Amino acid sequence: MAKRLLSLRVNGREREDAVADSTLLLDYLRETANLTGTKQGCDGGECGACTVLVDGAPRLSCLTLAASCAGRSIETIEGLAGADGRMSALQQAFHERLGTQCGFCTPGMVMSAEALLRVEPAPSEARIREALAGNLCRCTGYVKIVEAVRCACAGRLAG
């Protein structure tokens, strides 16, 4: 299959890779960029496990062509950690508040929450639930996840 050179930024680093026009952003991230934190769930836009940020906005990478991201900035769960590898406050809150059980939904959940907190640092519970509505979790019942996001808000506001 013919490939073209794709230039984009992934977690702050410029990349250039040969990519087929039909390659999904999810597959590009996992197989070419070796960023397997982004999860492949339903593969059909239903579960949110594959959520990443494209120019700061949450996007389902299983429904996005990699080629459509030329020149854009992509952020994955791996990009939230500090340069020293320490988890971000939001990731830490998920860990401490038990917002993670099997963990499969967690990267997508965290990326959706991250997008919300960047534009709305003190969202109501209703807004948090609305922002996470496209991210399905079969383990936690969502209470701990919402708590984790609220806890991260409080930490950000205090900092």
Ligand code: FES
């Ligand atoms: S894998 Fe993308 S929405 Fe489920």
Ligand code: FES
């Ligand atoms: S923690 Fe298992 S699916 Fe959410």
